[in-house]
Amino acid sequence: MEKRSWAEPYKIKMVELLKMTTLEERKKAIVDAGLNTFLLKSEDVYIDLLTDSGVGAMSDRQWAGIMMGDEAYAGSRNFYHMHDTIEEYYSYKYTVPTHQGRGAENILSQIMISEGDFVPGNMYFTTTRLHQEIAGGHFVDVIIDEAHIPDSEHPFKGNVDFIKLNKLVDEVGAEKIPYICIATCVNMAGGQPISLENLKQVRAWCDKYGIMLVHDMTRVAENAYFIQQREEGYQDKSVKEIVYEICALTDAATMSAKKDAIVNIGGFLAMNDKRLYEKACELVVVYEGLHTYGGMAGRDMEAMAIGIKESVQDNHMRARVGQVEYLGKLLDDEGVPVVKPYGGHAIFLNAREILPHIPQKHFPAQALAAALYVESGIRAMERGVVSAGRNQETGENFMPKLELVRLTIPRRVYTQAHMDVTAESVVRVMKNANKVKGLRFTYEPKMLRFFMGRFEEID
Numbered sequence: 001m002e003k004r005s006w007a008e009p010y011k012i013k014m015v016e017l018l019k020m021t022t023l024e025e026r027k028k029a030i031v032d033a034g035l036n037t038f039l040l041k042s043e044d045v046y047i048d049l050l051t052d053s054g055v056g057a058m059s060d061r062q063w064a065g066i067m068m069g070d071e072a073y074a075g076s077r078n079f080y081h082m083h084d085t086i087e088e089y090y091s092y093k094y095t096v097p098t099h100q101g102r103g104a105e106n107i108l109s110q111i112m113i114s115e116g117d118f119v120p121g122n123m124y125f126t127t128t129r130l131h132q133e134i135a136g137g138h139f140v141d142v143i144i145d146e147a148h149i150p151d152s153e154h155p156f157k158g159n160v161d162f163i164k165l166n167k168l169v170d171e172v173g174a175e176k177i178p179y180i181c182i183a184t185c186v187n188m189a190g191g192q193p194i195s196l197e198n199l200k201q202v203r204a205w206c207d208k209y210g211i212m213l214v215h216d217m218t219r220v221a222e223n224a225y226f227i228q229q230r231e232e233g234y235q236d237k238s239v240k241e242i243v244y245e246i247c248a249l250t251d252a253a254t255m256s257a258k259k260d261a262i263v264n265i266g267g268f269l270a271m272n273d274k275r276l277y278e279k280a281c282e283l284v285v286v287y288e289g290l291h292t293y294g295g296m297a298g299r300d301m302e303a304m305a306i307g308i309k310e311s312v313q314d315n316h317m318r319a320r321v322g323q324v325e326y327l328g329k330l331l332d333d334e335g336v337p338v339v340k341p342y343g344g345h346a347i348f349l350n351a352r353e354i355l356p357h358i359p360q361k362h363f364p365a366q367a368l369a370a371a372l373y374v375e376s377g378i379r380a381m382e383r384g385v386v387s388a389g390r391n392q393e394t395g396e397n398f399m400p401k402l403e404l405v406r407l408t409i410p411r412r413v414y415t416q417a418h419m420d421v422t423a424e425s426v427v428r429v430m431k432n433a434n435k436v437k438g439l440r441f442t443y444e445p446k447m448l449r450f451f452m453g454r455f456e457e458i459d
Contacts, residue, residue, distance in 0.1 A: 006322060009315040010412060013060060019043055026374050034454025035370045035439060037379045046377030047418050049407045052345050054100075054258035054265055056411035059310060062262070062303040069299025074290055078298040078305070082268075085305040089240065089312060090217070091248040092270035094277035096284050099295030101218060101256025102127040104269035107283045108214065108254060109135040111276065112178040120168055121181040121216075122158050123147060123188050126387055126448060128181065128216065128254075133392060137178075140168050147189040148401040150339045150350045155230045157192035157341075158185065158223070160202050174209040183216035184223035184246060188383060190404065191219070191324075191343020193226035196234070196245065203249045215250035221260045222344030225317040240312040252276065259345070261307040262411050266296050320344075324409050326416060330423035336430055339404065346408040351384060354430050360385050360403055362438025362458055368405045368429070370455075371436045376425035381406045387450045 021029070021044055033039035037050060048055065070076040083095045098104045105128050113119065115136035121128070122143040129139045142164040146154040160182070169177065182202060186192050206213045224242035227234050234242060247253065252271035257263050269280055281291040288295035296304075310316060321344055328342035337350035351365035358364040365384035372378050384403035391398060407422060429436070439455040 006319065008319050008323075008412070009313075010059070018046055020046065021377050023374070026377055030370050030373055034442065035366065035457070036450075036453055036455060037369050037373055037381060038451050039454070040373065040379060044377070045373075045379045047414065047422060048379050049346075049409065049422065050379045050381050052259055052408045052410050053256060054263070055413065056258075056262040056264075057413050058262060058264070058303060058307070059412075061310075062306045065302040065306045066299045068302050069297060070302075071298045073293070075292055076298040076301065078301040079292040082301040082305040085308050086268065086270055089244065089308050090220075090253070090270065091244055091272075092253060093272050094270065094274065096269045096277065096280045096291060097294035097296050097301060098267045098269060098284065098288050100258060100265060101254055101267040102131065103288050103295060104254035104256075104267050105131040106287060107269055107280050108252070109137070110283060111279045112212070113137040114178070116176065117178050118168060118172050118176055119179065119181055120165055120177065122160050122183055122194060123186050125183065125187055125216065126389070126450070130447060140164075142168065142180075143186065143189065147186065147192060150190070150337070150348075150353075150402065150404075153340050155193075155226075155341060156195040156198060157189050158183065158194035159198040160194070162201065162205065165205065169209065174211060177209070177211050179212040179214045179252075180206060181214045181216055182250070183218070185219035185226070185344045187219070187345075188387075188400075188402070190339035190348040190402070191222070191345045192339075192341075193223040193230075193344065195231050196227055196242070196249075197231065199246065199249050206251075212252065213250045215247060215253040217247065217253045218256045218259045219344055220246055221311045221317055222321060224312070225321055226344060228314075238312075239314050239317050243312050257304045257307070260311045261304050262311060263300060263304045263307050266300050266304050268294070320409075320411055323414075323416070323419065327407065327409065327419040327423060330419065331426060334423065334427045334430075336423075336426055339402075346406045348383065348402075349380075349405040349407065349426065350403070351405050352403045355433055355436055357434065358436070358438040360399055361397070362440065363455070364438065365403045365405050366455060367436050367439050367457075370439075371429050372405070372425060375429050376421070378407075378422055378425055381408060382450060386453065389447075389449060 029044045109131040113135035117137040120142040146152040147157040257266040337353040339348040355364040365382040388398035437457040443454040
């Protein structure tokens with residue numbers, strides 16, 4: 001079969017010069033950062049794969065939109081453009097803007113959750129679970145078992161397991177479940193999608209029990225692309241059409257627009273229920289800002305509206321996920337253990353297999369991320385026991401089956417050559433894995449410890 005290469009559906013207008021560091025400079029920088037890549041200075045990073053949140057490259061049209069910002073305190077025209085775009089592309093009738101996704105999670109949790117409630121979801125996300133717990137709720141994982149198996153090739157590892165879901169109803173009753181939270185392209189599972197067939201079944205389950213269906217839609221366009229590529233009956237549908245169909249199955253949504261919508265800041269809480277919207281408006285003025293800006297400048301809302309339209313273009317998604325696949329195949333060819341199938345926004349390294357000599361209680365993923373930075377100046381992110389945190393009741397560490405390092409690809413930022421360098425660097429670290437030491441905390445924050453925690457090596 002004739003090989004056909006693809007190229008990015010854009011050209012470069014501007015570049016940002018990068019600092020090239022020495023090995024000794026990187027060793028000092030990571031120690032100063034407490035072996036936590038979150039605490040590194042950006043100027044000391046060569047290829048930044050920490051996150052895809054707010055670090056994408058905006059288009060010329062988005063930058064032009066920035067100059068059209070209406071910074072009125074109330075009733076900005078940019079809010080109405082954003083609102084109308086969300087309804088057109090995502091189906092939701094009411095929108096409350098927030099400074100980013102966790103602002104929406106906070107408002108939703110306070111409105112919906114009462115002390116002792118249970119919130120099922122297809123695997124936890126750090127800030128989502130924390131807001132649920134602060135509101136008095138308990139997160140319950142109802143994702144299929146394959147999601148916890150790195151080598152499983154299941155095409156939709158974000159699917160809900162109805163045996164687990166029905167067991168929860170039997171144990172606590174439907175009245176103790178305020179909503180079910182379904183993420184599209186589940187981050188902690190490795191950027192894995194949920195199928196439309198499964199989502200339709202979740203919708204029917206919610207209707208049966210009178211439970212609201214909330215959509216964590218941060219990476220909905222990536223999920224739609226996977227449905228287009230993998231699910232029978234959707235090959236001839238556009239990403240835009242599939243995105244709308246996904247959203248229309250749900251009642252409300254939280255969105256960190258810093259991902260799919262390709263902006264540097266912003267998010268929203270969207271819904272179809274007017275009474276819920278009115279309650280959200282009451283809280284947004286307490287925590288974020290007026291209901292027509294909610295912690296965002298007018299210019300940022302304009303950039304978001306434009307970014308939403310660009311994010312659902314088939315060519316964009318083909319290149320976006322294609323770059324992730326490119327890195328995954330490079331690592332696969334070298335025998336590097338990664339989560340399969342490749343995710344939509346990142347490649348996840350299996351730290352347990354790369355560093356088998358480090359027990360999970362000594363944070364192998366954290367150690368691997370630090371070692372990769374020292375080797376190459378590449379910044380990655382731990383997604384294992386450190387991110388999982390502690391059980392609030394027992395104080396014990398959660399021990400997830402997945403102990404991963406996330407190589408997160410920002411949208412429209414790096415070239416394939418950067419992916420080549422990344423793969424080569426990971427391989428070098430793996431070949432010298434026996435030199436990597438386990439870690440222990442020297443400072444452990446009570447909440448979201450992966451952001452600010454500090455570590456030292458164990459001799």
